Amino acid sequence: MAAAEQIKSLIKSFGDGDDTRFYATAMQIAAAEARKGHTTLADDIKKLIDNAKTGKNKAGIVRNLPVNAAQKELNDLLELVHPEVRLDQMVLAPGIVASLKRILQEQNKLELIRQHNLQPRKKLLFTGPPGCGKTMSAKALASELSIPLFIIRLDGLISKFMGESIAKLRLIFDAMHQFRAVYLFDEFDSIGTSRTNSNEVGEIKRVLNAFLLQIEKDDSNSLVIAATNLPEHLDPALFRRFDDIISYKLPEEREIRSLYDLRLNELNLIQEFNLDRIARESLGLSYSDISRICEDLAKEVLIFGMSEVSEELFLENIRQRKKPY
Incomplete structure (x- = not known):
């Protein structure tokens, strides 16, 4: 039978809604049973874990959100995607593949890394020309980790009313704690443009300041990806907020x-x-x-x-x- 500490960890992670720790603990129990020679039980546990992950992804996340005005607004800001593309189905430059695999390795050892007071790579900036795999890479990361992908609708984020855009952005970062997923800010230069640009309206500058604050303090288990075709337009303060900056190029x-x-x-x-x-x-x-x-x-x-x-x-x-x- 599973050790007492593993059972307690399993129950606690379920209560906290921490899917990553829940599945990791269940896999530890399966491995322990396999070492004892209980291979049938171990295989059954692994199958149940795989089925649970698949079922949860197919069921979707958004429908489980509480029905209130704030959550309805959040639903309007997020486009839910269940990607099926895998990393080995993509053709990318070797250096980019290595960077994506490193992110996956750290995410798969998330608990181990945090037990040693370290943080896994989770805040990512993808730059490069259109059509070179930035969005597809976000889909592949979500698929490999068996978690959903949320694409943030930036056109719905910016409001003409002062402070409303910042409230919407806070909703998105709050959701990152509630629902582990990949959150993609595509065409990020639309809100991440340099604050010294005199042509930008005040609300966009305020949203950028709020984004800098939110991403700096984000400690969720979700991945945050910003993608842009125009890295030269981004505010310099953004770059140090990301754990990894991956530059995509036209294929050779x-x-x-x-x-x-x-x-x-x-x-x-x-x-x-x-x-x-x-x-x-x-x-x-x-x-x-x-x-x-x-x-x-x-x-x-x-x-x-x-x-x-x-x-x-x-x-x-x-x-x-x-x-x-």
């Missing part, structure tokens, strides 16, 4: 070829292409552009009943994607 030839391999296989466009030439022609495009080129080719096959895609058609799609640039 190796990543482009890997993504073509992946997407063409997924779309059943398996034929002989000179992918080295195609990858070179695609330099300057984003990951998103490359994925859309593959999807466009798949639609050509469906619409026109083509048996295969010519390499010239492939290259023409690349040229069309490059025109806006």
Whole structure:
């Protein structure tokens, strides 16, 4: 049977709503039973944990929020996403993959790290051009940790009434303590712009000051991710508030070829292409552009009943994607 301390920890974490500690303690009990030779019981416990995580994610978080005016307003600020993409399904530069894996490793050892008066990486800034994997990385982190992703609707955050925006922001940070999730502030430069910018309205400056205060004192188990295409527009005070700053770039030839391999296989466009030439022609495009080129080719096959895609058609799609640039 489980040790008394583990049982007490299990009950306490359940009462506190601390899912991370609850699942970690349950896994410790399963491991202890396995060491005793009780493999069937250990397997049953592990299956129950996996089913509980999946069920909780599918059920959603927002519907469990208390029904009052403040929580209704919070629901209007957050878009709930249940991501299914995994990190190994993405093509990214090796350095970015290593950074994301390090975040996952620390999050999976959250309790151990905090027992030694240390803090895991949880406040993250993603910078880089559009279509290079910032939002997808946030989805992958949520999926790998089996927690939901909340995308903050920044258009609903800024109010014309003084102080109202700050109250809304406080609601979001309060939710981080109540519901462990990944909270993504996409297009963060819309509120994180430099306070020395004379063109910015006073309310945005006040929201930025409030964000700096809230993220500084945040000690929740949630992950906070700010993503921007324009890091040069951010206030300098923001950068030291983040545990990790990950800079995304346009894919190089190796990543482009890997993504073509992946997407063409997924779309059943398996034929002989000179992918080295195609990858070179695609330099300057984003990951998103490359994925859309593959999807466009798949639609050509469906619409026109083509048996295969010519390499010239492939290259023409690349040229069309490059025109806006």
